Structure formats: structure tokens, C-alpha cells
Amino acid sequence: MDTLTLDEPILAKLIPARPLPDKTPPAETVDLKSPELYINRDVSLLEFNKRVLAQAMNENVPLLERLNYLCISCSNLDEFYEVRVASIIQMAAIDPKVVGSDGLTPSEQLERIAVNAHLLVLEQYRVLNDILIPQLEEQNIRFIRRKDWTEAQLQWLQQYFNEEVLPILTPVGLDSAHPFPRILNKSLNFIISLTGKDAFGRNSGRAVLQAPRALPRIVQLPSDRTGSGPHDFVFLSSIIHAFVDQLFNGMHVKGCYQFRVTRNSDFFVDDDAIDDLLLAVEGELAMRNYGDEVRLEIDANCPDETVNFLLARFEMTRDHLFLVKGPVNLSRLQAIIGLVDRPELKFIPFKPSTPPQLARNKDIFAAIRRSDILLHQPFESFSPVVEFLKQAAESPEVLAIKQTLYRTGADSPIVNALIKAARAGKEVTVVIELRARFDEKANIDLAAKLQEAAVHVVYGVVGYKTHAKMCLILRREGKELRNYVHLGTGNYHPKTAQLYTDYGLFSCDKELGEDVRRVFAQLTSLGKVTRLNKLLQSPFTLHKGLLEKIEREIEHARNGKPAKIIIKVNALVEEQAIQALYRASQAGVEVKLIVRGVCCLRPGIPGISENIEVRSIIGRFLEHGRIYAFANDGNQEVYAASADLMNRNMFRRVEVCFPVENKKLAGRILHDLDLYLKDTTQSWLLQPDGSYLPYPKTGQEEPIQAQSMLLTELQA
Known part of the structure; x- marks a missing residue:
């Protein structure tokens, strides 16, 4: 398949990153609140998704697991638009001049998100079309296109359409009596161009068809009835496209194009105005599928006239439009992993041990x-x-x-x-x-x-x-x-x-x-x-307690004592914690951060964060544990927590952070952290400009993969 090119209006908005300090400033003159010292959290989240997608290209990962990583990157992007982009759009309307720690207004954030998200989607479809589909075909796992259907396959699919699909389809011809329907969040839909008149003499020229969610998005062809291979599949969208004319008797279908709308799926519950939280949440859930539109995906073959028609209907700009060459919802490809029984193309099963x-x-x-x-x-x-x-x-x-x-x-x-x-x-x-x-x-x-x-x-x-x-x-x-x-x-x-x-x-x-x-x-x-x-508990003592422990390491460093901080979290966003870590670096504290996803701190800036290293581990398992470890002048403290270093965890949630006081158990956690810090195969190092690079391979060192080593050490 052809790959896509970046839409010109999006390309024109490519924005250079904020400039970093070009020389080492005196520590006492540095404003640690300066926007240049903070990475935008949403751009950082898209960087995480790029690292997940990179696993889909990793030849050391089994093929079906690589497909799974592609699907995860797509479902992650869905949630990113449903929650993060939706909230920024709302903020742009409520307070357009408000800025975060990175100094960006909501509209500036949306511009940066648009560029990065479009580049990410381009890469997702390139990986699917140019890498995974050809490699899956080499393993006799095939997605059969309409133009390649054999006569036997066509006959079976016609019967499947007539018996399983057609009875539950409800096309809507657009006219004054049939307005544009409400489109469910993330549902598969088709915009259909028509000519001719129906039984009542109507001809609006367009119809909308929503694919019921009960229908599987991928259909496996039976080899005994179609002569297909053991793992031949057809997309539901291809089946509907092939037989859509049967829905419009006596009319001519000029074009049929997939589209999908992503909506704001976060909901607001007014804590001051509710008597029953359960009823309030139930009420909001009913509206989740019909929140404000935040993204529109359309088949790249769709004519401009129809694209503009859909944009106008959803009142969206091209910044939020994605023209895609393939299924509009790649995450549905995850079904293949369960349908294909090929253990050699999946991770080797393991049996967890018991202490x-x-x-x-x-x-x-x-x-x-x-x-x-x-x-x-x-x-x-x-x-x-x-x-x-x-x-x-x-x-x-x-x-x-x-x-x-x-x-x-x-x-x-x-x-x-x-x-x-x-x-x-x-x-x-x-x-x-x-x-x-x-x-x-x-x-x-x-x-x-x-x-x-x-x-x-x-x-x-x-x-x-x-x-x-x-x-x-x-x-x-x-x-x-x-x-x-x-x-x-x-x-x-x-x-x-x-x-x-x-x-x-x-x-x-x-x-x-x-x-x-x-x-x-x-x-x-x-x-x-x-x-x-x-225990340290948010929203009361956790934030203050962690800052005090960082300050204690700073004091040790200033007194010439060894000082070290190791933090492993899913996200690092909270400004006061970042400033404290910057001060720790300036004081000479060795700071090692293992941050799976969002990190707003910039490491490696001379005079500010040159003693801070940030790495992200992307492997077979999702890194989720939160650990806070402090050298404490030889009296090592190790805490585990439910909380990340985010404003919401520190101030708007009930979280607990508990000490691991047994020295043997604390030593085990420190050993695990050491493995992660030595990982050379699944580590990505955060650069000062906010980008991530894979751990540099010298070719001389023995490869270390922390998750695999832990599996070996703790295997049953």
C-alpha cells in the first residue's frame, strides 16, 4: 500500500522546540520555574507512544507481539484524544491565555500535538502497510483485499453478508427528514455517495451507514469452504464496501468511505452539587458516547468534497483530521492475536513463582x-x-x-x-x-x-x-x-x-x-x-514527605557525603518535585529516574540537570511499579507507592506510599532498580530536547534486558 504524506496545513505548523540554555549559568541565578526547563506533558506522552510503536519494528520481538504493540499505540492515541486533547480544547475555550509550566497556551499546545500526532499516525500506517502486513503474509497470515478475492471467497462472503451483516444494518439517507445521525464515539461508519432516486423519488446524494458494534471487525475465511489458507482474514469494512450497493436498490453507489469520530470521553461531576455520587456517575456515563468531537479519521481515498462535508458536519478543523490508508481503527487488529494459534510468533509463556x-x-x-x-x-x-x-x-x-x-x-x-x-x-x-x-x-x-x-x-x-x-x-x-x-x-x-x-x-x-x-x-x-x-499519604503528607527526603539528599551532598536518589514512576509532571530534583542535581546529588511515560523534566542541561539521567523501559511487561529510594547517608530508605509524581496524585487523590523496612526486601528492590539502570536492550534515554534515543550499543558490552533477567531469577 502507498504511504501517506503529511497534510500541508499540518506541515506548515511544525514548530521548533523551545531553545535550551546555550551555556552553563551560575546556579544561584537560575530560575527553576523558567518554561525552557519543562517539556510539555502531552508532547511527552506522544513520545511514549512512539516508543511503544518502535516495538512493532523490533525484529527481536515475536511477530504477533509486534502487531500487538502497534494496536496498543493506536488505543493509547484514542485515549489521548478522548481525555488529554479534549481537556485542552475545553481549556482553550474557557481560558485561552492560561499557560502551564512549559509556558504554552492551550492553542499552542494543540498546534504541537497536531504535528506530533499526525507524524505518529503516518508512522503507524507505514509500519502496518510496509512492514507488518508483508511479514505476516510470509507466515501465511493474510488480509485478503477485495480485488484479490477468489470466486469461492466472494460467494462465501456474499452469503456471510446476507445472513450476518445485512439484517442489522440501517443506512440513513440524508435529507430534511433524515438529518445527519449522531455518531457513536470510535464507531466504524461509512459516508456513501449516491446517484439516482429511491422508491419515493428522493435523491440527497449521500447516506451514512454505522456498522453495529456487535459485528466482528475482522472475519476469518473458512478454508474448507473457500479454499483459503488457515489464517486468511477479511476486514468487515471490505465486506460492507463490496456489497453496500445492495442497501440502495435501484440507485448507484459512486463511493463508500470509512470514517470514525473520537469524542471527549472524560466527564465532569460537580462535587459540590451532588447528593449521590453513584447516580451522578451513572448519569454522565450515558453521555460518554456523544461528547464533543475531538478527532476525525477518514479513508485517504475519500474525495475532498466529501472530506469537507464531514469536517463541516462535525465542526472540526483540519488539525484534527487524519486521512488514513487502511482501517480507521487499527486497534481492532488485536483480535488476530487470539485467532491465530502460532505460539512461535508470540512471547514464550512463563509460570510465575511463589516466594x-x-x-x-x-x-x-x-x-x-x-x-x-x-x-x-x-x-x-x-x-x-x-x-x-x-x-x-x-x-x-x-x-x-x-x-x-x-x-x-x-x-x-x-x-x-x-x-x-x-x-x-x-x-x-x-x-x-x-x-x-x-x-x-x-x-x-x-x-x-x-x-x-x-x-x-x-x-x-x-x-x-x-x-x-x-x-x-x-x-x-x-x-x-x-x-x-x-x-x-x-x-x-x-x-x-x-x-x-x-x-x-x-x-x-x-x-x-x-x-x-x-x-x-x-x-x-x-x-x-x-x-x-x-505511611506517607496524599493529599496530606506524601508530597511534603518526598520533597523533604530530596532536600535531605541535597544537604548530604553539600556536606560532602554520598547522595543518591532513584525514582521509578510512570510519570513525572509535578513542578515542585522537578524543581527539587534540579536543585539536587545542582548540589551534586546523583539522580537516576526511570520514568515509563510522561516526563516534563529536562535532563543533561549544564548547571541545572547534568547529574540527572532519565530512562524509559519499554518491554514485554508494562512498567507500573512506583519506587522512591534515597541513599540517606548510608541509611538507605526504600518506599513503594500507588502514586506517580503528578499533581493529581499528590493533591487530588488518596494515595499511600509505604516503607520497605526489611533490609533483605529493600535490597531486592534496589537490585531490581540496578538491573533497570543497566538495561541496554529496552532502555530509551531522554535527551535535553525532549526526544528519546535507544540506549547506545557499543557492540562490546554484554546485552542486559532487565525484564528477562528478572524472569530468569524469579522463574518458578
């Missing part, structure tokens, strides 16, 4: 009493977390269970254990975050399911998302009541625990258990903030 303390002892509470236990998913199994709750549900000594749920998945064994515990007469309290983006409906259904089983369900604190990952089990042991806790960096979701890297800690430390109890009390009742012994 020896738990493997030797079936009583998980006895094992925790002996010592704290650390889990590192997905290298180690998530099943001990499920077992923790299962044993709690069955144990007569357990009096109460308290749990936060942000995302947990359908038919979760965690939820089943909580229901079993409640039915056994235990006090079970679950804090569910109804506003976990794109999981709102699932969490509403989950709340109803738990309430039916007599679980006490609360929705956290109005105005603050509950993002903390914690579970508390109160157990009577003789004359003593003991708290057992599990604290984690990731969600209580067994499926994502196989794909995301996260840490979890089991402990029955008295002070830690009391801290968790107090946080639950904050979430379920009313009262002022209580002092915590060991």
Missing part, C-alpha cells in the same frame, strides 16, 4: 508473622494476594476485612472472596472508586454485586479519587487483635497482574497496620487528619 515463605507454609498468616513478604508481579504470582483473602474469608479468627478497589476485572476471585467473607458474617468494607476512568460502569456493577452480599460499600471522598492499593485484615489471635496488611503499587486485578510490573508487601507490623486502619477510617467516616506512623 519460598509461602510455598513452604499453607497458612499465609503464619508466614507473614514470621517476616514481611514482598511480591514482584508478574515475575512472582499474584495468587498469594487472592489466597490472603480466601483464607481470611474462611478463617473463624478473622473479624473484619477492609479493601480498596480501583480496577479489579470481571468475575474477580478477590471479589468472590470478599462476598464469601461477608456471607460468613465478617465485617467487610470495600472502598470502590467509581471514577476509575473507563471502568466506571464495571465499578458501578461491582458495587451493586457487593452490596447484595451485605458488604459495606463506600465510594471514598467526594472530590478525591481513591487510588491507594491496600487491604487490611483484622484477626483475633488468643487475647490479641492483630492487623495484617497488603499494600501494593498496582490494582487488585489478576489479569493485569500478569502484564504489569508491580510490587506488593504483606506485613503484620503493628504501626503499619494501625496506619492503614486510620486511612480506612478517613475514607469511610468523618474527621480530621490523624498522624500516621510510617
Whole structure:
């Protein structure tokens, strides 16, 4: 297929990056709030998507997994437009002169996003058309185009269309009685050009057809009936295009072109004006599919007249228009991975291990009493977390269970254990975050399911998302009541625990258990903030506590003591934290940052950040764990957290950051961090200008791949 060229109006808006300081300024004269020192968060997010897409070109990754990376980059871009671009468009209308830490107004941000997003989409379709499709064909995995259908394939597809597709299609001819229909968010649609008159003598010249979501977007051809190969596929869009004339009897179809609209999918709940958060969220969900338009994708073969017609209908400019050479929704290609049984084209399966303390002892509470236990998913199994709750549900000594749920998945064994515990007469309290983006409906259904089983369900604190990952089990042991806790960096979701890297800690430390109890009390009742012994908690002590620890490293460096900070997060955006890290670099603190996605800090600027290194790890598993480690003059401190270094995590969410005090367990985390910092195969290094480069290969060093080494070290 031909590749696309960048639209000229977009090309004209290519904007050079803000200039960086060209010489080393005296540290005391540097304004650390200067916009030149900050990377725009949305441009940085698009850079992350470029790194994901690069995996689709990585010959060391199995072919079907490379296709999966392409699909992930596309679904990521969908969410980027649904949430981030939508919010910037709204800000441009509300306060067009407001600027962020990078000094860009909303309109300037949108211009930069348009350029970078169009370049990214061009690359996505180039990778699909020029690289992946030819390589898939070499493996006898084929997408059969209309012009290449055999007579047998054509006959079968005609029958498939008549029996499975035609009965549920509803074309809308556009005229005064049939206005342009409301187009669902991210749905597959066709704009159809017609000539001739229908049975009533009408001829508007255009019709719109929406493909029902119940229809699969990719159809596998049966080899026994069509003579096709074992893995021959046809796009639903091709089938509809081939037989669309059957929908307009007696008329002539001049053209049929795919299009898709992405809409604002974030919703607003006025925290000051609601009496029932559940009802408010349910009300907003009903409108999600019909939010304001933020992006329009159209088949690149569509005539300009029709393109302009659609742009006018959706009241959009060309900045938000993407003319694509292929399916308008590449993320639907993910279905191929499940349809093709070719293990050699996928990652090698692995069996996660179980920590020896738990493997030797079936009583998980006895094992925790002996010592704290650390889990590192997905290298180690998530099943001990499920077992923790299962044993709690069955144990007569357990009096109460308290749990936060942000995302947990359908038919979760965690939820089943909580229901079993409640039915056994235990006090079970679950804090569910109804506003976990794109999981709102699932969490509403989950709340109803738990309430039916007599679980006490609360929705956290109005105005603050509950993002903390914690579970508390109160157990009577003789004359003593003991708290057992599990604290984690990731969600209580067994499926994502196989794909995301996260840490979890089991402990029955008295002070830690009391801290968790107090946080639950904050979430379920009313009262002022209580002092915590060991936990740092947002929105109260986490931000201040982390800044204090950075300042402590600065003081050590100024006093000639070794000073080092290692932070591993998904995003680094919060301005005060960035300024503190700049000051640390200026003081001589060694700062190592492992930031998977967005990073607004610029490393390597002389006199400002030359002691800061930022790397991103993109591999088989999604890096998700948040770790904050401080050298502390030889008294190493290691914290794990549910929070990234973002304004929302520090000030608008309930998060917990917990210390890993057991020296052996803390040493394990430091060892893991060291592996990531030595990774030479999946590391990308952030440059001062905001771009990322793969870790430079010298050809002489032994390749290091942190995730693979952890799999080997912790393999069952």
C-alpha cells in the first residue's frame, strides 16, 4: 500500500522546540520555574507512544507481539484524544491565555500535538502497510483485499453478508427528514455517495451507514469452504464496501468511505452539587458516547468534497483530521492475536513463582508473622494476594476485612472472596472508586454485586479519587487483635497482574497496620487528619514527605557525603518535585529516574540537570511499579507507592506510599532498580530536547534486558 504524506496545513505548523540554555549559568541565578526547563506533558506522552510503536519494528520481538504493540499505540492515541486533547480544547475555550509550566497556551499546545500526532499516525500506517502486513503474509497470515478475492471467497462472503451483516444494518439517507445521525464515539461508519432516486423519488446524494458494534471487525475465511489458507482474514469494512450497493436498490453507489469520530470521553461531576455520587456517575456515563468531537479519521481515498462535508458536519478543523490508508481503527487488529494459534510468533509463556515463605507454609498468616513478604508481579504470582483473602474469608479468627478497589476485572476471585467473607458474617468494607476512568460502569456493577452480599460499600471522598492499593485484615489471635496488611503499587486485578510490573508487601507490623486502619477510617467516616506512623499519604503528607527526603539528599551532598536518589514512576509532571530534583542535581546529588511515560523534566542541561539521567523501559511487561529510594547517608530508605509524581496524585487523590523496612526486601528492590539502570536492550534515554534515543550499543558490552533477567531469577 502507498504511504501517506503529511497534510500541508499540518506541515506548515511544525514548530521548533523551545531553545535550551546555550551555556552553563551560575546556579544561584537560575530560575527553576523558567518554561525552557519543562517539556510539555502531552508532547511527552506522544513520545511514549512512539516508543511503544518502535516495538512493532523490533525484529527481536515475536511477530504477533509486534502487531500487538502497534494496536496498543493506536488505543493509547484514542485515549489521548478522548481525555488529554479534549481537556485542552475545553481549556482553550474557557481560558485561552492560561499557560502551564512549559509556558504554552492551550492553542499552542494543540498546534504541537497536531504535528506530533499526525507524524505518529503516518508512522503507524507505514509500519502496518510496509512492514507488518508483508511479514505476516510470509507466515501465511493474510488480509485478503477485495480485488484479490477468489470466486469461492466472494460467494462465501456474499452469503456471510446476507445472513450476518445485512439484517442489522440501517443506512440513513440524508435529507430534511433524515438529518445527519449522531455518531457513536470510535464507531466504524461509512459516508456513501449516491446517484439516482429511491422508491419515493428522493435523491440527497449521500447516506451514512454505522456498522453495529456487535459485528466482528475482522472475519476469518473458512478454508474448507473457500479454499483459503488457515489464517486468511477479511476486514468487515471490505465486506460492507463490496456489497453496500445492495442497501440502495435501484440507485448507484459512486463511493463508500470509512470514517470514525473520537469524542471527549472524560466527564465532569460537580462535587459540590451532588447528593449521590453513584447516580451522578451513572448519569454522565450515558453521555460518554456523544461528547464533543475531538478527532476525525477518514479513508485517504475519500474525495475532498466529501472530506469537507464531514469536517463541516462535525465542526472540526483540519488539525484534527487524519486521512488514513487502511482501517480507521487499527486497534481492532488485536483480535488476530487470539485467532491465530502460532505460539512461535508470540512471547514464550512463563509460570510465575511463589516466594519460598509461602510455598513452604499453607497458612499465609503464619508466614507473614514470621517476616514481611514482598511480591514482584508478574515475575512472582499474584495468587498469594487472592489466597490472603480466601483464607481470611474462611478463617473463624478473622473479624473484619477492609479493601480498596480501583480496577479489579470481571468475575474477580478477590471479589468472590470478599462476598464469601461477608456471607460468613465478617465485617467487610470495600472502598470502590467509581471514577476509575473507563471502568466506571464495571465499578458501578461491582458495587451493586457487593452490596447484595451485605458488604459495606463506600465510594471514598467526594472530590478525591481513591487510588491507594491496600487491604487490611483484622484477626483475633488468643487475647490479641492483630492487623495484617497488603499494600501494593498496582490494582487488585489478576489479569493485569500478569502484564504489569508491580510490587506488593504483606506485613503484620503493628504501626503499619494501625496506619492503614486510620486511612480506612478517613475514607469511610468523618474527621480530621490523624498522624500516621510510617505511611506517607496524599493529599496530606506524601508530597511534603518526598520533597523533604530530596532536600535531605541535597544537604548530604553539600556536606560532602554520598547522595543518591532513584525514582521509578510512570510519570513525572509535578513542578515542585522537578524543581527539587534540579536543585539536587545542582548540589551534586546523583539522580537516576526511570520514568515509563510522561516526563516534563529536562535532563543533561549544564548547571541545572547534568547529574540527572532519565530512562524509559519499554518491554514485554508494562512498567507500573512506583519506587522512591534515597541513599540517606548510608541509611538507605526504600518506599513503594500507588502514586506517580503528578499533581493529581499528590493533591487530588488518596494515595499511600509505604516503607520497605526489611533490609533483605529493600535490597531486592534496589537490585531490581540496578538491573533497570543497566538495561541496554529496552532502555530509551531522554535527551535535553525532549526526544528519546535507544540506549547506545557499543557492540562490546554484554546485552542486559532487565525484564528477562528478572524472569530468569524469579522463574518458578
